[in-house]
Amino acid sequence: MIELLHVKKSFDDGASFAVADTSLSIARGELLALIGESGSGKTTTLKMINRLEDPSDGKILVAGRDVLDQNPQELRRNIGYVFQGVGLFPHHSVARNVAAVPELLGWSRIDIEARCREVCDLVGLPFDDYAQRIPSELSGGQQQRVGVARALAARPDVLLMDEPFGALDPITRAGLQEEFRRIQQELGLTVVMVTHDMTEAMLMADRVAVMLGGELLQVGTASELLNRPAHPYVTQLMEMPRRRAERLDALMREEG
Amino acid sequence: MNPVLTEQLLLLPDYLQGHLALTFAALGAGIALSVPLGVIAARSPRIRHPLLAVVSMIQTVPGLAILALVVALLGGQIGFVPAFIALTLYSMLPIMRNTVSGLEGVPSDVVEAARGIGLSPRQRLWKVELPLALPVVVAGIRTAAVWTVGMATLSTLVGASSLGNYIFIGIQTRNLTAVTVGSLAAAGLAIVLDALIGSLQWIAEKRAVGVAMRDLKRSTAFAAALSVLFSLALVLTLRPEPKPDFVVGGKPFTEQYILASLLTEQLEAQGLRVEQNIGMGSDIIFEAIGAGTVDLYVEYSGTIWGSYMRREGNPGRDEINRVTQRFVSEQGLNPLGLAGFQNRYALAMSRERAAQLGVSSVQDLEPLAAMLQAGGDLEFFGRSEWQRLQRLYGLDFAQELTFDAALMYTAVEAGQVDVISAYSTDGRVAAYDLLLLDDPREALLSYDALFLASAAASEDERVAAAIAPLLGAISDEAMRAANKMVDVDGRPVAEAVAYLRASLN
Ligand SMILES: Nc1ncnc2c1ncn2[C@@H]1O[C@H](COP(=O)(O)OP(=O)(O)OP(=O)(O)O)[C@@H](O)[C@H]1O
Ligand SMILES: [Mg+2]
Numbered sequence: 203m204i205e206l207l208h209v210k211k212s213f214d215d216g217a218s219f220a221v222a223d224t225s226l227s228i229a230r231g232e233l234l235a236l237i238g239e240s241g242s243g244k245t246t247t248l249k250m251i252n253r254l255e256d257p258s259d260g261k262i263l264v265a266g267r268d269v270l271d272q273n274p275q276e277l278r279r280n281i282g283y284v285f286q287g288v289g290l291f292p293h294h295s296v297a298r299n300v301a302a303v304p305e306l307l308g309w310s311r312i313d314i315e316a317r318c319r320e321v322c323d324l325v326g327l328p329f330d331d332y333a334q335r336i337p338s339e340l341s342g343g344q345q346q347r348v349g350v351a352r353a354l355a356a357r358p359d360v361l362l363m364d365e366p367f368g369a370l371d372p373i374t375r376a377g378l379q380e381e382f383r384r385i386q387q388e389l390g391l392t393v394v395m396v397t398h399d400m401t402e403a404m405l406m407a408d409r410v411a412v413m414l415g416g417e418l419l420q421v422g423t424a425s426e427l428l429n430r431p432a433h434p435y436v437t438q439l440m441e442m443p444r445r446r447a448e449r450l451d452a453l454m455r456e457e458g
Numbered sequence: 459m460n461p462v463l464t465e466q467l468l469l470l471p472d473y474l475q476g477h478l479a480l481t482f483a484a485l486g487a488g489i490a491l492s493v494p495l496g497v498i499a500a501r502s503p504r505i506r507h508p509l510l511a512v513v514s515m516i517q518t519v520p521g522l523a524i525l526a527l528v529v530a531l532l533g534g535q536i537g538f539v540p541a542f543i544a545l546t547l548y549s550m551l552p553i554m555r556n557t558v559s560g561l562e563g564v565p566s567d568v569v570e571a572a573r574g575i576g577l578s579p580r581q582r583l584w585k586v587e588l589p590l591a592l593p594v595v596v597a598g599i600r601t602a603a604v605w606t607v608g609m610a611t612l613s614t615l616v617g618a619s620s621l622g623n624y625i626f627i628g629i630q631t632r633n634l635t636a637v638t639v640g641s642l643a644a645a646g647l648a649i650v651l652d653a654l655i656g657s658l659q660w661i662a663e664k665r666a667v668g669v670a671m672r673d674l675k676r677s678t679a680f681a682a683a684l685s686v687l688f689s690l691a692l693v694l695t696l697r698p699e700p701k702p703d704f705v706v707g708g709k710p711f712t713e714q715y716i717l718a719s720l721l722t723e724q725l726e727a728q729g730l731r732v733e734q735n736i737g738m739g740s741d742i743i744f745e746a747i748g749a750g751t752v753d754l755y756v757e758y759s760g761t762i763w764g765s766y767m768r769r770e771g772n773p774g775r776d777e778i779n780r781v782t783q784r785f786v787s788e789q790g791l792n793p794l795g796l797a798g799f800q801n802r803y804a805l806a807m808s809r810e811r812a813a814q815l816g817v818s819s820v821q822d823l824e825p826l827a828a829m830l831q832a833g834g835d836l837e838f839f840g841r842s843e844w845q846r847l848q849r850l851y852g853l854d855f856a857q858e859l860t861f862d863a864a865l866m867y868t869a870v871e872a873g874q875v876d877v878i879s880a881y882s883t884d885g886r887v888a889a890y891d892l893l894l895l896d897d898p899r900e901a902l903l904s905y906d907a908l909f910l911a912s913a914a915a916s917e918d919e920r921v922a923a924a925i926a927p928l929l930g931a932i933s934d935e936a937m938r939a940a941n942k943m944v945d946v947d948g949r950p951v952a953e954a955v956a957y958l959r960a961s962l963n
Contacts, residue, residue: 254574279576289571293589293668303575336668352575 203230203360203392204251209260211246216258220246222416223260230359231390233383234421235403237439238413244396245286247413248362251394252281264360279306282353286364286396288345290337296322296348297333303356321351324385326378342369347378361386363395367402379406400443412436465950466624466639474643476619480610481647483542485603488549493595495550496557497583506558517551521609524548525616526742534745536738536752541613541620548609549602556598560591593663600655607648611640615710616742617735617751621647626737631712631944631951632864654684701731704915707743707752708736712944713801713883713937717756717907719955724928725754728920740765747791753915758801760905762786770842775904783908792916795929797907798963799883799937803843804902806880806892808870819896820851823877827853833875835863844879847901867892883934885942907932927962936961 204227211221221243228234236244249255250262253274262269269277282303290299300318309317319329325347337345346369353361367375383406386393397403403410404424411421412435420432428444431437492513499506516524524547528540564587572586588595611622624640627633657680704725708718718736725732735752744766746752762782763769773781783793805820812818815826823830832855838844839858847853855877861869867886870878880887882894882905909928915921939961940954 249574252574254570275576275578277576278574283571283574285567285571285574287567287570289565289567289574291568291572291586292565293586293666295668306576306581338667 203232203265204228204394205261205263206247206250207261207263209247209250209257209262211243211250211255212258219258219416221250221257224418225260226411226418226421228392228394230392231387232408233386233391233393233395233406235407235410236394236396236413237398237400237403237410241415242413243416244413245364248283248364248394248396251360251362252278252283254278279303279356280358280360282356282358282361282363284346284349284353284361284363284366288349290345290348290352292337295334295336296327296340297329299337299348300351300355302352307356309356317355317357318351321354322348324354324381325351326374326381327351343371343374346370350378350382357389359390359392361391361393363393365396365398368398375402382406400439401446404443412439460635462633462635462948462950463639465952466633466636469624470639470643473619473621473623473640474647476623477607477610477621477644477647480538480541480545480613480618480620481603481606481651484545484549484606484610485599487542487546488553488602488606489599491546492550492553492598493557496554496595497561497588499554500558500561510555510558513551513554516547521548521612522615525612529616529742529745534742534749536617536742536746536749537735538618540616541610541618544616545606545609545613549606552598552601552605553595554598556594556601557591560594560598561587563594564590590666593659593666596655596659596662600652600659603651603655604648607644607651611644614737615739617707617738617746619735623737626710627715630710630737631715633944633948650687654680654687657681658684702733703730704753704918704921705733705735705751707738707746707755708734709740709743709755710737712885712941714756715951716940716944716954716958717797719951720928720958721754721756721909721924723955723959724924725921728924730918730920730924747910747912748789750912750914753912754921755910756797757786757908757910758905759783759908760802760903762908763903764842772843772846772900772903774900775906778904779906779908786910790913792911792913794909794911794916794922794925797909797928798930798932799907799934800905801881801883801907801937802902802905803838803879804882804894804897805847805877806870806887806894807877808873809891809893811873811876812893812895817895818893819898820847820853820901821896821898823895824852827855830855830876831857831859831874833859833861833866833869833878835866835879836860838879843902847897850899850901883937883941885938885940885945888938888942889946907937931962932958933961933963 206224206226209221209224210219212219224247236247238244246255250257251264251269253269256270264281297318300321301314304314304317318333322329322332327344327347337348340348346366350366353363367378370378379402395407409421409423410427412419412427414435420427420436427436428440431440495509499509524544525540528544529536532540568586568590569582572582577585610620611625613620614622614626621640621644624636624643628636628640661678661681706718706721706725708714715736718734722732722734738746740761743752743755747755759778759782762785763778767782767785779796786793807817817823817826834844839860859875866878867890869875870892871890880892880894887894909925911921936958940958943949943954943957944951
């Protein structure tokens with residue numbers, strides 16, 4: 203569904219690469235987690251898929267078509283995007299924020315209203331309570347959920363999510379993760395999700411891609427990464443959940 | 459009520475309308491130009507700097523200079539158009555600068571999200587960037603509005619009527635009432651406009667954070683009031699004014715106001731529709747009569763000789779009259795004849811002091827000059843007439859002091875100076891009982907008052923009929939007494955006109 207072929211991105215005419223020679227293929231209906239330290243090129247990779255940035259070199263295909271051959275506005279309207287900075291329109295209500303893309307696509311008012319209700323309920327913001335609020339009247343986590351609802355509103359096949367659950371409390375977060383995973387599988391959405399949280403990546407993703415300094419170190423299922431790390435950074439990254447799990451295990455045994 | 463105040467208040471609707479029309483037209487054009495330019499500048503740093511630099515530069519040029527430049531660029535056209543252009547140019551900086559900074563202040567993650575969900579650049583501008591920048595843009599408009607109201611007062615000097623008419627004419631005629639009425643009206647207008655646009659700004663701010671219109675009742679009412687004012691001004695502006703048959707002009711001093719009113723009354727008595735355009739500078743009015751935007755005014759032979767022809771020397775009163783009238787005819791203007799009086803420079807002393815020193819003519823000053831103090835207005839000591847005076851009479855005063863005209867008269871009255879460069883028909887000559895010294899060697903130029911007409915006016919019999927009773931009919935004494943009524947006694951101009959009419963020879 204999404205294909206990156208030897209993609210490179212430099213912001214300084216080749217002196218350094220934010221993303222260096224990356225090839226990656228994401229199947230239809232797959233949820234890929236992109237993980238890596240700050241500045242490793244995750245957001246840049248995501249932005250190149252919907253042409254918020256154009257690659258310096260290489261090729262990106264979405265649904266078999268080169269993105270550079272497509273009108274960027276149309277491409278973006280067909281790809282849901284949850285932004286790292288949320289970026290809600292501060293002068294619009296929750297309802298209008300969520301309705302933004304369907305409006306651009308020319309949906310009827312009735313369809314838009316029904317769909318907004320659906321996605322708001324989905325992200326745990328009851329439409330009747332939240333529709334008329336403005337972003338500044340929401341908590342950070344609520345704003346983030348509106349961002350997710352906005353990305354889902356136009357029923358895209360492809361969803362790009364940049365740390366979509368970062369600002370949520372653990373319980374809401376876990377609930378939303380499960381809920382999201384359920385509908386993602388149900389609808390067969392193709393998703394690339396950037397996260398800093400290895401546990402989240404392992405629990406939600408079909409495969410995990412690890413980036414470091416613009417390089418794609420390894421792509422594989424959680425167990426592949428756990429059992430056959432291709433790089434010391436991957437090992438280090440997998441240590442964290444493993445140690446946490448062991449510690450929890452020990453704690454539970456003490457009780458029992 | 460005080461008749462002077464009544465006279466002034468009767469002028470208010472006209473001046474206010476002129477002022478509002480200028481302000482709103484210029485502000486509207488300023489917005490229409492500056493917001494798009496601001497958008498372009500915000501988009502392209504390459505354009506931004508030169509553009510803002512040019513607009514800032516316009517701002518640093520004094521308002522009066524801009525007006526004069528625009529008049530010159532339009533080939534001497536005066537009135538609404540040059541004032542409108544100058545005010546528009548002046549209003550641009552705050553609007554443009556605020557448009558740029560408003561757009562730059564839109565949070566970058568919001569702009570990125572707008573791009574990322576597929577808004578086109580145009581949609582981004584209209585749906586996201588401009589609404590979010592609007593409060594800052596409106597703040598710029600608010601600043602521009604206050605500036606424009608203030609600067610519109612200057613447009614009087616290029617012949618566009620505004621509240622500035624009160625101020626400039628008031629200063630020249632020492633009519634404190636007029637100055638006060640004009641200043642208060644201009645200040646009031648600025649305050650009202652500031653408050654109304656302020657409420658728009660408040661609404662824009664609330665809208666930018668998404669508050670629904672229905673929650674903004676109070677300021678919506680304000681905004682409605684503003685719209686009403688706007689439309690009112692527009693209607694007033696567009697109101698089809700009966701086009702006058704002729705425009706009577708005048709320079710910015712008392713004598714000219716009295717004469718312009720007299721001319722207006724004379725023409726109206728002939729059944730002509732007349733508009734007055736008074737308070738124009740010398741050069742502007744001379745160009746205006748050439749361009750036909752002014753039809754009739756009173757010029758002085760010495761001014762034509764010295765200022766327009768730039769001639770030196772003094773060939774005598776008759777020769778100056780002959781040469782200057784030929785000159786204006788060659789310029790396509792039409793001299794209709796002399797009024798009879800002269801308003802010339804003359805050395806003047808208090809009668810008491812003159813008697814004490816035994817002086818009655820400039821000649822008598824020669825042996826005394828080394829002990830005497832001379833006072834002149836701002837330009838007198840720089841004129842060639844003064845040099846000629848010194849040369850022909852061998853005058854060398856102990857000290858030459860330069861004053862504002864009003865202070866010059868009080869200085870000679872108080873004995874701080876002995877001799878001043880008075881104007882021969884100035885009302886204060888009579889009021890302070892000054893003696894005008896004879897000038898037997900004709901060092902000082904003659905300044906005969908001359909009726910000058912545009913081509914159209916000179917061909918009209920009714921104009922000729924209106925002027926006929928005035929030709930050669932106004933004496934120095936009558937003119938001086940009329941000036942005194944306004945300048946010294948604070949009487950309305952209309953009374954001075956009536957007096958002058960009664961004392962025609
Ligand atoms: N527009 C840009 N111009 C120049 N450099 C950029 C730009 N965008 C990103 N970079 C650089 O590219 C590198 C990768 O940035 P990117 O935003 O992709 O990191 P990230 O992995 O998303 O980090 P984080 O987890 O902190 O969000 C960084 O070194 C960053 O400074
Ligand atoms: Mg990032």
